[in-house]
Amino acid sequence: MPTVLRICPLCEATCGLTLTLTPDGSRVTGARGDREDVFSQGFVCPKGAAFPEIDADPDRLRRPLVRKDGRLQEASWAEAFDTIAARIRPLIEECGPDSVGIVLGNPNVHTIAGALYPPLLIGALRTRNLFTASTLDQMPKHVSSGLLFGDPFAVPVPDLDRTHHLLILGANPLDSNGSLCTAPDFPGRLKALRRRGGTLTVVDPRRTRTARVADRHVAIRPGADALLLAALVHTLFAEDLTDLGPLAAHVEGVEEVRAAVREFTPEAVAPACDVDAATIRTLARELAAAPSAAVYGRMGSSTVEYGTLGNWLVDVLNVLTGNLDRPGGALFPLSATAPAPRTPGPGRGFDLGRRHSRVSHHPEVKGELPLVALAEEIETPGDGRIRAVITVAANPVLSAPDGNRLDAALGSLDLMVAVDPYLNETTRHADVVLPPPPPSRSAHFDFAFNGFAVRDQARYTPAAVPLEADAMDECEIHARLILAVSGMHGAPPSAVDDLAIDTTLAKAVTQEHSPAYGADPKEYAAGLTGATGPERRLDLMLRLGPYGLTLDELRARPHGIDLGPLKPRVQQVLKTRSGRIELLPAPIAADLPRLRAALHAVPAPGTLQLVGRRHLRSNNSWLHNTPALGGGSNRCTLQVHPEDAARLRLTDGAPARITGDGGSLDVPVEITDGVRPGVVSLPHGWGHDRPGTRLSVAAARPGVNVNQLLDGSRIDPLSGTAVLNGFPVEVAPLSS
Numbered sequence: 088m089p090t091v092l093r094i095c096p097l098c099e100a101t102c103g104l105t106l107t108l109t110p111d112g113s114r115v116t117g118a119r120g121d122r123e124d125v126f127s128q129g130f131v132c133p134k135g136a137a138f139p140e141i142d143a144d145p146d147r148l149r150r151p152l153v154r155k156d157g158r159l160q161e162a163s164w165a166e167a168f169d170t171i172a173a174r175i176r177p178l179i180e181e182c183g184p185d186s187v188g189i190v191l192g193n194p195n196v197h198t199i200a201g202a203l204y205p206p207l208l209i210g211a212l213r214t215r216n217l218f219t220a221s222t223l224d225q226m227p228k229h230v231s232s233g234l235l236f237g238d239p240f241a242v243p244v245p246d247l248d249r250t251h252h253l254l255i256l257g258a259n260p261l262d263s264n265g266s267l268c269t270a271p272d273f274p275g276r277l278k279a280l281r282r283r284g285g286t287l288t289v290v291d292p293r294r295t296r297t298a299r300v301a302d303r304h305v306a307i308r309p310g311a312d313a314l315l316l317a318a319l320v321h322t323l324f325a326e327d328l329t330d331l332g333p334l335a336a337h338v339e340g341v342e343e344v345r346a347a348v349r350e351f352t353p354e355a356v357a358p359a360c361d362v363d364a365a366t367i368r369t370l371a372r373e374l375a376a377a378p379s380a381a382v383y384g385r386m387g388s389s390t391v392e393y394g395t396l397g398n399w400l401v402d403v404l405n406v407l408t409g410n411l412d413r414p415g416g417a418l419f420p421l422s423a424t425a426p427a428p429r430t431p432g433p434g435r436g437f438d439l440g441r442r443h444s445r446v447s448h449h450p451e452v453k454g455e456l457p458l459v460a461l462a463e464e465i466e467t468p469g470d471g472r473i474r475a476v477i478t479v480a481a482n483p484v485l486s487a488p489d490g491n492r493l494d495a496a497l498g499s500l501d502l503m504v505a506v507d508p509y510l511n512e513t514t515r516h517a518d519v520v521l522p523p524p525p526p527s528r529s530a531h532f533d534f535a536f537n538g539f540a541v542r543d544q545a546r547y548t549p550a551a552v553p554l555e556a557d558a559m560d561e562c563e564i565h566a567r568l569i570l571a572v573s574g575m576h577g578a579p580p581s582a583v584d585d586l587a588i589d590t591t592l593a594k595a596v597t598q599e600h601s602p603a604y605g606a607d608p609k610e611y612a613a614g615l616t617g618a619t620g621p622e623r624r625l626d627l628m629l630r631l632g633p634y635g636l637t638l639d640e641l642r643a644r645p646h647g648i649d650l651g652p653l654k655p656r657v658q659q660v661l662k663t664r665s666g667r668i669e670l671l672p673a674p675i676a677a678d679l680p681r682l683r684a685a686l687h688a689v690p691a692p693g694t695l696q697l698v699g700r701r702h703l704r705s706n707n708s709w710l711h712n713t714p715a716l717g718g719g720s721n722r723c724t725l726q727v728h729p730e731d732a733a734r735l736r737l738t739d740g741a742p743a744r745i746t747g748d749g750g751s752l753d754v755p756v757e758i759t760d761g762v763r764p765g766v767v768s769l770p771h772g773w774g775h776d777r778p779g780t781r782l783s784v785a786a787a788r789p790g791v792n793v794n795q796l797l798d799g800s801r802i803d804p805l806s807g808t809a810v811l812n813g814f815p816v817e818v819a820p821l822s823s
Contacts, residue, residue, distance in 0.1 A: 091551045092121055092645050094531045096197040097134040097141070098706055100264040101533050101540075102127035102271045103646065104135055106551050113552055115139040115527045125647035126544045127271030132264060133704050137715040141526070146712055146781050147508045148522035150557060159510070159520065164559055167519050168567050172576035174502050174518070178475055179212070179572075187572075188216040188461065188473040192481030193224070193707055199621055200523065202534035204565035205479060207587060211573035215442065215451075216473055218458045223486055224386065225267055226806040227394035229453055233437030234672035235402055237662030239453050240538065243402065243417035244268045245381035246653055247276045247541045250415045251285045252377035254370070256312050256401070257387020257812075261296040262701040266385045269533075269540040274300075276541075286377070288370065290315065291387060292698050292766045293726075305370070306763040309696045310813025311360035312384065313393035313682055315367065316400035317351035318360075320344065322371035323407050325352075330375070332409035337657055340670035344403060347671060347679055350686070358689050375408050379415025387698065391813045395805035396682055399675050406670060411657070418653035419660045422537040423545035423636050424628040429600045434662025439674055439805065445471045449807050457807030458487045459799035465496040475502040477572075479565075484512040485708045485774050488797035488809050489749045494777070506564060511708070515779040521568065523561035527551040532625055532641075543654075545636060546647035547625070562621040584620025588612055588627055595631055602631055678805055690765070690815070695731065697747070697816045698762075699771045699793060708772040711785040723790025724757035726768040727818070732758045735818055742821040745769070747796030747814060753821055754791050767818060769793040771811070 088107045095102045103124025107117035118138040120131035134141075151167035152159040162170075178186055189209060195201030209217060221229065233239035245253060247270055258266065260273040270276055277287060277300060289301040290312065298304040307315060323329050324345045331338060353364035374380050382404045388397045402411065410416030421428075440450030446463045449456055456464075461483065464473045476497065484490040484497070490512070497503060497516040505517040514520055523529070530549045537545065554560060559567075566580035575582070592608040595601040603611055615630075616638050617623040626638035634650060641648065663669050690696065704716040711717070725745060727737055737743050739758040744751050745767070754769065762768050774792025775785035794811065801810035 088116070093527065093548045093551045094533065094546055095135040095138065096526050096531060097138070097710070098132075098264045099266055099269050099536050099539070100127070100132070100271045100273070101269055101536050102130055102132070102135055103546065104131065104138060106138065106527065108552065115142050115551065121646060123646040124546070125649040126540070126542060126546065130272035130275065133716060134706065134710065137713055138526070140715045141710065141713050143525070144712060146783055147525060148510065148520060149555065151522065152510070152517070152520040154518040159517070167521060168571045168576065170519050171504055171568065172571040175475060175572050176574055178501060182474060183471070184213040185216055185471045186474045187212050187214045188218060188464065188476045189214060190458070190461065190476060190478040190481040190483055191217075191219040192479065192486070193220040194480035194709065196535035198561060199530055199532055199534070199625070200561040200565045201480060203587075203621055203624060204562065204569065204583075207583060208477070208565070208569050208572070211569050216464065217455050218461050219455055220458070220481065220486065221453070221455060222457045222459070222806065222808045223390065223811065224808075225389060226452060226455075226808045227389045227398045227803055228267060230395045230439065230806045231398040231402060233453070234675060235399065235668055235670070236660055237434045237436050237664070238660065239437060241419055241660045242267055242539060243405065243411060243419050244539055244541055244653075245383045246379075246415050246418055248279070248652065250280065250379050250381045251283070252374060252380035253280060253285065254288045254290070254374060254380070254382045255297065256290040256316070256382070256384040256397070257389070258383060258385035259291065259295040259297045259701050261300070262703045267539050268383060269536040286373065292763050293700065293768060294761045305362055305366065308359070308361040308690070309698050309766055310391040310393070312388040312391065313397035313400055314351065314356045314360045314685060315362055316397060316404060317348050317682065318353045318356040318367045319371045319374065320400060320403055320407065321348045321351045322353060322368050323375060323404075324348070326372070328371065328375035329407045330409045331406065332413070334406060334409055334411055334657070337661065338406060338668045338670055339665060341407070343671040347676065350683055355686050359686050374404065379413065380408060380410050381405065381415070381417045383417070387812055390808060390811040392801065392803060392810050393682055393685070394803040394808050396675065396678060403670060406668060412655045414652070414655070419656055420538055420540050420653055421543055421633055421656065423632050423634050423650065424534055424625070425538065425632055427600055427602055427631060427633050428656070428659040431658035431661065431666070433664055433666040436662065436664040445469070452807050455807075457802060457809070458483055459802060459809050461487070462489065462493040462496040462799075465500060474500060476500055477504045478513060478517075479506045482511050482513045482708050484777070485772060485792055486794065488794045488799040490774070490792055490795055491750070504568070506568065509712070510779070510781040512775065512777045512780060515777070521564050523564055524554055524558045528554050528558070529561050530622070542652055543650035544647050545629070545634075545641060545650065547638065547641035548645065562619065566620070581620050584624055587624055588615070591627060591631070602635060674805055693734070695765060695767055695816050695818055696813050697745070697793070697796065698766060698768050698812045700726070700768045702770060705770070705772060711772065711775060712782045714784055717784065717788070723754065723770055723773040725754045725818070726757045726759050726762050728762050728764045728766065729758055729760060730764045731767070732756065736820055737818070738820070744819050744821050745796065746817045748800065749798035750795050752791040752793070752795060767816065
């Protein structure tokens with residue numbers, strides 16, 4: 088059987104796969120880890136092993152759908168784009184560009200098309216109504232990085248392969264495979280940490296798979312991560328344990344941070360986070376004493392009430408212990424397609440709230456508005472009301488709070504266009520659905536995740552099998568959509584890529600630090616290789632990048648090019664106005680009184696708080712339609728501690744009713760000591776019971792949508808991120 092290589096697009100680990108094909112090369116029949124891959128070295132998880140089944144899912148849409156007489160029907164590509172162009176341009180001309188909202192989902196960062204074209208779509212529409220999955224996930228990290236370093240994409244990642252001490256908060260990488268920390272074989276890397284005598288500490292309300300392999304598991308009260316981190320910072324100052332080392336020359340605001348955390352003593356924090364003062368001091372001392380250490384926090388410490396403050400404190404700890412920008416600590420990856428490093432010095436900085444949403448006046452962050460605001464922006468009459476929505480690989484009816492409200496709002500739109508391979512809980516409202524082909528039929532390069540990788544490398548895999556008849560390449564779909572919404576419908580899709588190349592080169596040839604400085608743009612463009620527009624754009628980005636690679640070089644080395652371990656480079660990263668790490672930015676200082684107030688907000692006895700949970704065989708709402716991934720513990724159950732179950736008279740396997748701000752859900756109970764008392768856990772991404780979808784496997788065991796317990800009013804004010812963890816709920820047996 089013939090085999091081909093393909094980078095797995097199903098999670099952030101980006102493992103290399105070896106795919107087995109049918110004799111004629113038309114279909115994928117098997118998948119295993121690529122042992123020669125320079126990054127993943129043969130590792131594969133159940134999702135990667137299920138690649139053939141995911142790729143061949145019979146529920147995937149193969150042709151566009153267009154709504155006719157109230158019903159979605161198959162149509163030609165020409166009819167689909169004709170419909171979009173005919174309906175969206177009059178709407179924009181009458182109501183303005185802000186009458187269109189764009190929603191980008193998590194899968195966008197897993198494809199070449201999702202990385203290259205949405206920025207051009209936003210520019211073509213000129214709408215300010217952009218919503219993405221970031222405000223349901225990692226936006227607090229972008230905000231804290233932007234404020235500290237001047238660049239919201241300057242995210243330091245733990246140097247897993249060299250650290251001696253790893254402190255993880257609110258992350259379960261043995262199930263998630265890592266997040267904002269691209270690391271194939273996370274389990275193997277943690278085992279290697281232990282083998283070299285290192286220490287792993289996990290802070291999490293649940294005894295996750297990651298917590299079970301840790302040296303110490305701290306079962307913190309949900310949502311209290313920022314309090315614990317503030318107490319660790321306080322202890323470093325109080326016990327004279329800070330040592331910035333060479334980093335000191337690039338940091339300002341250390342004494343201001345000392346004053347800001349004065350009240351967060353271990354004794355003051357202990358009742359609120361339910362971690363005793365002695366443990367807090369031990370954590371701080373071990374962190375400071377380690378030869379190298381890294382603090383790493385993710386979803387559980389981001390999608391909470393103090394998400395931005397918690398993410399800020401993660402990097403404050405890394406700075407104060409001298410572990411930021413040092414081997415074995417937390418370093419800044421350097422992707423092969425990142426801009427060539429500029430001359431160190433002051434930059435433009437990072438600003439929050441340059442504008443606000445129309446209805447609730449939520450501040451803009453990184454060009455985005457909170458996804459929780461989408462429904463009200465559609466519902467509320469007046470100038471600027473969103474009347475059309477374009478979703479790209481997004482399912483906010485399940486992923487955002489109060490999906491019922493958004494479900495109704497989407498049904499009231501004048502026009503909805505979806506780029507998506509499925510008719511799911513969100514896209515069922517679309518007037519036009521544009522389905523990209525299965526992943527085996529698309530080329531792959533990780534633009535986003537290489538910027539968060541624990542080792543610098545570059546890998547490119549062309550499409551494993553050819554496009555089917557009547558299918559359209561995902562990049563061409565995006566290019567034609569851009570032409571349709573911009574008034575250039577009918578122009579060749581190559582025009583979009585040519586314009587992107589011309590625009591990039593026009594700037595690059597004027598920048599002294601650019602490899603193209605002083606070149607003739609037309610001659611430079613003529614030298615680009617690649618059979619398609621997106622390949623030429625990738626080649627350009629590689630040539631302009633810090634390593635001066637080319638697409639031909641990546642093609643010649645199909646298992647990837649290893650660019651070495653992460654290296655200290657903080658001076659290249661900093662874009663703050665001062666040119667230094669600004670350790671206590673003004674927006675952070677202004678938000679700290681909220682955290683101080685939390686010192687006195689200890690939940691009453693008997694209060695229950697809900698947290699989500701990851702599963703190795705799932706990824707948000709994507710993979711519940713794959714039979715091979717539906718077994719084992721990948722179930723939608725409400726995990727409850729035995730003490731709480733006895734007190735509430737809950738029975739294992741029996742249904743219970745859970746109630747939050749946004750409503751109630753009925754769900755089976757799973758009694759386990761894997762959650763701490765006072766905590767219940769329900770996985771996200773479920774709720775596949777709405778009519779009008781085509782997800783036969785998922786609909787057969789739909790589960791419930793945990794986000795329907797929320798009304799969208801709980802958000803982290805600095806980042807606009809929805810509070811999806813650590814919120815109060817009530818639970819009762821359904822019979823009562």
